[in-house]
Amino acid sequence: MKLAVFSAQPYDQRFLEQVHKAKYSDALEILYHVFPLTTETADLARDCDAVCVFVNDVLTKDVMDKLYSHGIRAILLRCAGFNNIDLKEAEKLGFFVANVPSYSPEAVAEFAVALIQTLNRNTHRAYNRVREGNFNLDGLLGQTLFGKTVGVVGTGKIGLSLARIMKGFGCRLLGYDVYKTPDFDQYGKYVELDDLLSQSDIVSLHCPLMDITRHLINKETLSKMKPGAMLINTSRGGLLDTSAVIAALKNRTLRGVGLDVYEAEAPLFYSDHSSDIIQDDVFQRLMTFPNVLVCGHQGFFTEEALTQIAEVTLSNLHDFKNGLPCKNNLMAKKH
Template sequence: MKLTLFSAKSYDKHYFTQTLQAHHPDITLTEHPFALTSETVSLAQGSTAVCVFVNDTLDAPVLHALHSYGIRAILLRCAGYNNIDLPLAESLGFFVANVPSYSPEAVAEFAVALIQTLNRKTHRAYNRVREGNFNLEGFLGSTLYGKTVGVVGLGRIGMAFARIMRGFGCRLLGMDPYGGEEFVKELGGEYVGLDVLLERSDIVSLHCPLTEGTRHIINKGSLGKLKRGAMVVNTSRGGLVNTRDTVGALKEGILGGLALDVYEEEGDLFYNDHSAEIIHDDTLMRLMTFPNVLVCGHQAFFTREALSEIAQVTLGNLEDFRLKRSCRNSLVREGHLLVEGDKEPVRL
């Protein structure tokens, strides 16, 4: 079997190669550092499956091209799947599986790191002290103990984040369309609607997938309901936040702080070095002029443990596809099967 990775970095190659050598020696790996698009899809020819990441494009032209090459398995080495046309993938007979949870603590811990960095201004202190300036002016923060933290999305990452914030002694508010029984029983949190959460929270942290229902959940209207001076943190998907609206809220003083590990227009920027180039995204550049804004390059997942788990689950999904081809068994052991297509025989 041949697996082709798109948007592959050195760390992807390391952990996938390590896992292949230990558990899947008969799978051949090919890596491409660039994203899967209609311009690059031809490089997937001859593959059994393709493996993609958050900023790869799997729209109609790409899916039809993959189908014409005889490829029937698409493996997402991430939780999100908003970049793939799932109804079309199903109609074409693709097997599509993602990695729904890879070290949820990694993302949750990074969200907390962003909060503490923005709150206590440790990034600014680091730079000031290196210049021999030990003045504390401008570094005044707040004690997290006793603050109200709103958690939007109570899945594995949201719950991991809530547990950490409970350890800080914070009051917890939670919102999730699928309910929050565990959040209430285990953590003593309060399950509320989004408007109430925004009105009462000192910190709002987003941990939900990007769907049509959650796109721009943080917008001019919801920001107007926010407790004045509150902080918003997004480590989930960039499209959850209307960036232009946050610029306005920052200028008006409604937002006390904004920490983003994801950005709605990150596709052409993140995971690559643009330090010697002119970045033409004026909204992002304006955002980074605010002293109370942190922007990172989608790195919340980036731990040894998470990368190892991503490789193991993704390759386990590929094994399940191989099993399905031979005996039509549709079980996926650890990953989550998004689409199971059986419209046409797959190429052996």
């Protein structure tokens, strides 16, 4: 088989090749493309059997029509989320579509905690001050996390991992999820979203991006948050109405915002724009706040997670090639 990998960074190639050489070298050829998958770049997958894509590759009807015309029948998502693919169109065309539903959930949860800790104790600002010989503590005041209330929106594997960590800090945990899991009961209690927002000192988002969750945090829900609360998002940028968050920061109702994702991140993230003039005025405004910390979607970025992503992705392709049942087949889960 022949696989075309899009949005391939050096680390993607490194970890995929490790698994490829160890298990599938005789049965698979892999082509790596740094470009994202679009209608213009889809021709790079000509003569391939499958494509492998990441979070910011958008598989619209036009893209999938072109892939189908080239004989491609499998789409491998090397991520958990699948909001970037039109599953109805994929089903109509008969594509095999598989994701990596869980890869080191602790990695993302630990990164969310890093954002919380950094924002709370201003260690990013302290680091820069000390490098310049400024040891003044004024402006670096934080809060003790022990005894604070943490609201976890989305209590899947990542949300549970965060709850477990924050419980260790001595925090009180509140959870909200349409699909409740008994596993959360050992860490905290479930409440309605409005109650979670009004009581939480820290709100951390760990839910997928779907129609019902798009702009889950908006002008209305922000108005229900506890004054001075911290907002953390390591899931998908579209969960936030960024303009509404900026307004809340301007009127000082939010104490801080930690983001590893951004609503319009696709043209920016995973590339070096340090010599460019960034044209996204909303993003640039967000970056002016001293109490906002933005990272480039790196919560998953650990050796353990990348190894697991590579293993599951190529295992999904192996199942497709051999006509085996695949537990990560999104098309099967639709029925």
